[in-house]
Amino acid sequence: xxxxxxxxxxxxxxxxxxxxxxxxxxxxxxxxxxxxxxxxxxxxxxxxxxxxxxxxxxxxxxxxxxxxxxxxxxxxxxxxxxxxxxxxxxxxxxxxxxxxxxxxxxxxxxxxxxxxxxxxxxxxxxxxxxxxxxxxxxxxxxxxxxxxxxxxxxxxxxxxxxxxxxxxxxxxxxxxxxxxxxxxxxxxxxxxxxxxxxxxxxxxxxxxxxxxxxxxxxxxxxxxxxxxxxxxxxxxxxxxxxxxxxxxxxxxxxxxxxxxxxxxxxxxxxxxxxxxxxxxxxxxxxxxxxxxxxxxxxxxxxxxxxxxxxxxxxxxxxxxxxxxxxxxxxxxxxxxxxxxx
Numbered sequence: 001x002x003x004x005x006x007x008x009x010x011x012x013x014x015x016x017x018x019x020x021x022x023x024x025x026x027x028x029x030x031x032x033x034x035x036x037x038x039x040x041x042x043x044x045x046x047x048x049x050x051x052x053x054x055x056x057x058x059x060x061x062x063x064x065x066x067x068x069x070x071x072x073x074x075x076x077x078x079x080x081x082x083x084x085x086x087x088x089x090x091x092x093x094x095x096x097x098x099x100x101x102x103x104x105x106x107x108x109x110x111x112x113x114x115x116x117x118x119x120x121x122x123x124x125x126x127x128x129x130x131x132x133x134x135x136x137x138x139x140x141x142x143x144x145x146x147x148x149x150x151x152x153x154x155x156x157x158x159x160x161x162x163x164x165x166x167x168x169x170x171x172x173x174x175x176x177x178x179x180x181x182x183x184x185x186x187x188x189x190x191x192x193x194x195x196x197x198x199x200x201x202x203x204x205x206x207x208x209x210x211x212x213x214x215x216x217x218x219x220x221x222x223x224x225x226x227x228x229x230x231x232x233x234x235x236x237x238x239x240x241x242x243x244x245x246x247x248x249x250x251x252x253x254x255x256x257x258x259x260x261x262x263x264x265x266x267x268x269x270x271x272x273x274x275x276x277x278x279x280x281x282x283x284x285x286x287x288x289x290x291x292x293x294x295x296x297x298x299x300x301x302x303x304x305x306x307x308x309x310x311x312x313x314x315x316x317x318x319x320x321x322x323x324x325x326x327x328x329x330x331x332x333x334x335x336x337x338x339x340x341x
């Protein structure tokens with residue numbers, strides 16, 4: 001029988017349609033790639049991109065070959081860094097100027113290697129780039145939140161197949177983040193415990209949805225997963241801010257992230273996916289709200305959420321806000337556990 005399940009972090013209901021029982025082979029998709037000859041992210045074509053902001057390199061000078069990881073402004077940014085917010089009303093609406101930052105992290109010089117194929121040491125350099133850009137952008141008091149995400153595959157929104165992630169700084173707290181932050185703060189206020197720590201503790205004791213456990217990280221399928229083979233990666237030790245991780249924890253995170261990506265690649269034959277890093281916002285003072293972020297280091301818990309793009313949102317989902325997941329999180333976890341990582 002199907003079940004309606006509630007996600008206490010996301011604050012939504014999901015229908016787990018177990019009678020549909022879709023297995024990994026039911027989700028195989030065709031892949032599209034871009035030609036390396038016309039890819040601006042490739043080695044030796046640095047002049048085709050805006051000047052780099054950050055790079056990890058063994059040799060060479062800025063905007064030349066010799067790099068391992070390269071960060072550039074997006075050539076077609078969703079938001080621009082120059083200007084003022086100019087918050088204003090427009091009749092019953094609110095308007096802000098499109099101020100923010102939009103950066104691209106090119107994760108490897110090799111056009112034909114995706115993140116799952118990088119070594120843990122190479123992924124660690126990517127994580128260091130993410131951390132460096134978070135720490136730099138949060139110094140701008142116009143920015144209230146940074147969204148780090150990766151689109152893999154055309155069906156997940158990637159316009160270039162060369163492995164890359166993106167970081168967008170926005171001048172307000174997005175609704176998804178606002179919900180998580182509010183729920184975690186209310187839970188801590190009521191119980192003096194972190195909601196996500198409690199979820200992790202329960203899942204580790206249950207074991208049904210655990211994919212892989214490391215010394216400091218755990219990969220699991222969420223109890224109320226919206227999509228088939230949705231997974232989350234959590235630090236087991238309470239930590240509210242990804243940008244404050246020391247190098248040793250970044251290195252172990254790289255191992256865990258590679259494990260998660262490799263398992264999905266094995267089970268679903270390299271599916272398109274989106275992943276998002278959810279972390280604490282910069283704690284800029286808020287006018288008239290001196291206690292706005294007073295408990296965030298205790299109530300919030302950063303994490304990575306990965307969603308394979310295997311199903312489509314249709315009328316029922318749009319009309320109700322419910323999602324129908326045809327593969328139970330327990331079955332998905334079992335398939336992923338059994339995969340050779």
